[in-house]
Amino acid sequence: MADILTQLSKGQLLIVNSRRRNGLILYKRFHAEFAGPGAAVGSFFDLDCERVLPIGDLALVCPKSPEERQKAYLIRRQWIRLTQQLTDNPLPTQRAQMILNQFENYFGAEIVAQVPDDAFALLVGVLPQTIELIRRNSQTS
Secondary structure, X not given: OHHHHHHHHOOOEEEEOOOOOEEEEEEOOOOEEEEOOOOEEEHHHHOOOOEEEEEEOOOEEOXXXXXXXXXXXXXXXXXXXXXXXXXOOOOHHHHHHHHHHHHHHHHOHHHHHHOXXXXXHHXXXXXXXXXXXXXXXXXXX
């Protein structure tokens, strides 16, 4: 993780490998962002990144052309928009449920179980206890 954080803090542009089910949660000061397959990470977007959390079998690649870089920027924006759609819901418990559902549908329950509550909480603007509550309730259902 330290290697990735060092690369990001130096402004290096990388792309989350689009051929794998993987991604990177980027912890910022007051929130987190998810960069999924095909998304750009680094450059000026992530100079303020404090921590990173790989999801799945993470692989980062360097862009080979300006077109590839441009496409990666657009994909990063799509991932941010997807998360924003979840945060538009005014109810914290529904935001928590939706982010957990999204990640479980894409990565599977085993991988999602390894992601800490605070990561999901920072993605959708809820308390970690809200994520914990939703996880506990879904296990008992």
